Amino acid sequence: MAKSLPPLTWFRAFEAAARNLSFTAAADEIGMTQSAVSQHVKALESRLGVALFIRKARGLALTDDGRKLIPQVASALGTLTAASRIFETGTTQNLLTVATSVSVAEWIIAPRLRTFTDRHPDIRLRFLSTIWPDDFKSVNADVEIPFGTFKQFGKNATLLEPNGLVAIKSATLDGDLHALPLIEAVGTSAGWENWPSAKKHDLIPQIYVDSFDAALNMAFHGNGVALVSEVLAHSALASDQLVVASDFIAPCEEGYYVQANAQNPTAMLFRDWLFEQEKMPANN
Amino acid sequence: MAKSLPPLTWFRAFEAAARNLSFTAAADEIGMTQSAVSQHVKALESRLGVALFIRKARGLALTDDGRKLIPQVASALGTLTAASRIFETGTTQNLLTVATSVSVAEWIIAPRLRTFTDRHPDIRLRFLSTIWPDDFKSVNADVEIPFGTFKQFGKNATLLEPNGLVAIKSATLDGDLHALPLIEAVGTSAGWENWPSAKKHDLIPQIYVDSFDAALNMAFHGNGVALVSEVLAHSALASDQLVVASDFIAPCEEGYYVQANAQNPTAMLFRDWLFEQEKMPANN
DNA sequence: GTTGTCCATTAGTTTTTCTAATACCTAAGC
């Protein structure tokens, strides 16, 4: 049924409004009037049967339902934007290959990618998912964002920061990390056993996932307290979907290192964009 | 700019036409006329600047560009469909938790999910990504599709078949597996070293990925010959995006095992649906 | 050569989108 999916413009209006917390600002960003944004969001709320925003005299606040909707909508919009651009021809530097972990792709890049693609509509992008640090160069990525240690990548790699391990949980979860299931991603030397309270309590993870992405998703769904990289959690925490479950931040030897091919201006553009985005959480 | 993304109906028309290889059938499926589908696809082609289909007297063939577009569009549509349904209330059995690997989610479930959600619009779904086989039950999934061995999961688990390892490559790649980079996913006991020609040639993988999903994506992008599970490759091969690079199929000890909670009718519905889908490649 | 099936196109109707204008609400400033 054609009517089973709301129009894309409704989702775009919602997503822009969610990021800006303002229909007026969203309107400016996506090139329609404040009135249109307001109507689209209202229509989406009617269709979904939930309130997505709390309207205020000056601006908006997201409801819990609104927050839940953001990742999927942002992801889908990013996917369609990328899909729409997949065939564009342009400058000689029009295809940028970015090899990155699923985690970085989903939690850092995807939610922000549109600021890059809007600014550089003629640059095509190719994303490769989690790469083992071994033989990394064989994928010939212009930008590579592997997960590992400084020793593995050297001086030309720049760490995405902040890079500790933080304990996060869904904002909807009650209880502390001694009462909740613990989620841990494999592949890091630090873990729950490094937690200060590990001496007193048996902090044995109940859920293991193979990426911070999955850990975040687990946490997002209220499955427990996840240890995830601060740099990924950063934007997730900014959106209030997830909260810090413990004040402690464990130093982490491994991290996401960005390496861009310095001879490739487009790669440097992307790299600069990425570090610029690092300062701005996706839902601020 | 509001015009930067084509309307969702254009993507839907394209995706349905791509799966059916017919505008007429697509029209029936998504509830619009053949004329509307034809016009939407034509508009999408104009917007993207490429031909997506080759029109024939009877039906359609996908172009290479058309094939490239499918996964992202299908994924985005699936995401938006799921997003749109996220708040629906309905029967008491309205939330089904499915824990599965990213690979299964992306290559088996996502491309076909709409047949499930259309048939069961009142069932909500929750997907959890790659789970380590240890402590699997802690996520309380109604349906779980872990990757591992029979020994780990026992009699109540049903293997998604066929389950050999096949060597696949992008249809656009020339050369055989001795001339092309080899892609291997970690986590399986079998690999390139089990290939018949491994005795004569040094079949050392150049690219490692951590999931068959990534391997398929690598292969999809013409990065080499990937060893992937037949069950994932099945639908990918059906769409002609990827081709078999070697006739040999290595037996694989590990596989995707589906375990549905027999006391949960909705879980059994999903399980039945999944095995039904297994017989029908996504782009048939 | 005829029939059937499917795609392409056009014209016209219907629906949706969007803007402009205005009302309302509330915080901030004086």
Added chain:
DNA sequence: GCTTAGGTATTAGAAAAACTAATGGACAAC
């Protein structure tokens, strides 16, 4: 307490888009 400013909500009407019905064209099947 009043005024101003900034933002949301709503309505009306114009413009644009979506959609259908009808028809023509292409080609495979018989």
